[in-house]
Amino acid sequence: QKEVEQDPGPLSVPEGAIVSLNCTYSNSAFQYFMWYRQYSRKGPELLMYTYSSGNKEDGRFTAQVDKSSKYISLFIRDSQPSDSATYLCAMSYQGGSEKLVFGKGMKLTVNP
Amino acid sequence: NAGVTQTPKFRVLKTGQSMTLLCAQDMNHEYMYWYRQDPGMGLRLIHYSVGEGTTAKGEVPDGYNVSRLKKQNFLLGLESAAPSQTSVYFCASRPSGGVGTGELFFGEGSRLTVL
Numbered sequence: 371q372k373e374v375e376q377d378p379g380p381l382s383v384p385e386g387a388i389v390s391l392n393c394t395y396s397n398s399a400f401q402y403f404m405w406y407r408q409y410s411r412k413g414p415e416l417l418m419y420t421y422s423s424g425n426k427e428d429g430r431f432t433a434q435v436d437k438s439s440k441y442i443s444l445f446i447r448d449s450q451p452s453d454s455a456t457y458l459c460a461m462s463y464q465g466g467s468e469k470l471v472f473g474k475g476m477k478l479t480v481n482p
Numbered sequence: 483n484a485g486v487t488q489t490p491k492f493r494v495l496k497t498g499q500s501m502t503l504l505c506a507q508d509m510n511h512e513y514m515y516w517y518r519q520d521p522g523m524g525l526r527l528i529h530y531s532v533g534e535g536t537t538a539k540g541e542v543p544d545g546y547n548v549s550r551l552k553k554q555n556f557l558l559g560l561e562s563a564a565p566s567q568t569s570v571y572f573c574a575s576r577p578s579g580g581v582g583t584g585e586l587f588f589g590e591g592s593r594l595t596v597l
Contacts, residue, residue, distance in 0.1 A: 378522065404585075413486075413572050413588030414525070458525065469540070470586065474524035 373397050376459055376473030385482050389446040393459035393473045396440065400461040400471075403435050405444045408456045408475065417457070418444065449480045484508055488573050488589035495563045495596045503558040503592050505573030512578035514556040515540075515586065516548060518569040525572065531556055532578075563596045570594075 376393045383389055391405075401422055406414035418433040420426045420442075426433045432445040442461075446453055459473040486507045495501055505514065515530040527540030531550040545567060547559045556575075560567060570593050574586040 376524075411591070413574075413590050414586075415588065416585045419585065469527060469530065472525040474522065 373471050374459065374461060374473045376476060378474045378476055380477040380479065382479045382481060383449055385449060385451060385480055387449050387480070389444075389449050389453070389478060389480075391444040391446075391457050391459075391476050391478070393442050394440055395442070395461055395471075397461075397463075398437070398440065399463045402462045403433070403442050404460040404462075404470070405431075405433055406458045406460060406472075408458060410455070414458055451480050451482050454479045486573055486575055486587050486589035488571075488592045490592060491590070492593050493595070495560075495594065497564060497596060499563050500559070500561050501563065501594075502560075503571055503573075503594075505556045505558070505575075505589060507554055507556075507573075507575040507587070509575065509577070509587065510553070511575035511587070512553075513576045514550065515574045516546070516556065516558045517572045517574065518542065519572060519591075520569050528558065528571075560594075563594075565596045568594060568596045 374395045403420045405418040407417045408414040420433045420435050423435045423437045430447045434443040456475040456477045458475040460470045462470050489504045512533050516528040517525045519525050526542045529548040531537050534553040537548045549557045570591045572591050573589045576586050
C-alpha cells in the first residue's frame, strides 16, 4: 500500500458545483497536509496548508483533515472554469523531514 | 523576480546520449529538489539538496546524478539516457525555515523525450 492514495479521476463537473477531492494515507506520523494546484503545462503551486486535524477555509476552498480516519479532503464551492486543473495532495512528517509525499493528483474540469 | 527557472524547457535525446538540466532559483532558498512526473505515477522525488555542496537520494535516483555547487543552482544529469527517462522534470525549492510547512516553489518543468 502506498503511503498516500488519491483517485486520479478525471472528474468533470458543471460550473457552480461543489467539488470534493480526497486523499487517504497510511502513515500516522504525517502531521502537515497540503493541497497543490497544477494548471496544464505548469508547475504545481501551493493552494492550502493544514497542520494536524481540523478545517481551514480560504475563500471558496476548504481543507479538512481527519487524522483518526487518515483522510483529507479539499472542497471547492461555486466551482469556476478557472478551477480546472490537477489537484495534488501532499503530506510531510514533523521533525526535520525534508520531503513531501505526494498523491498522484486528480484532474478536475469545470464546464461552463 | 523570476522564482525557479528551468532550462531547457524541451529536449529530445537519443538512447545513450547525456544531458544536464539546470535549475536556478533567485529566492536564496536552502532546499532544492528534482522531481519527475509521469502519467498515473504522480510526482516522484529523484534527488534533493539541503544546502550548497550537499545532495541526497530520493525515491527514484537510479540513472541520474546531481550537483549543487552554488546555492542558487541545482543540476540534474543523465549520463546515458534511456526511454524510461522520458518524463516531465520539475525542480522545486523552499527555504530552510518552516520545515514541515511544505511550501515548495516549482519551476515550469522540462519535457524530456528519449527515443
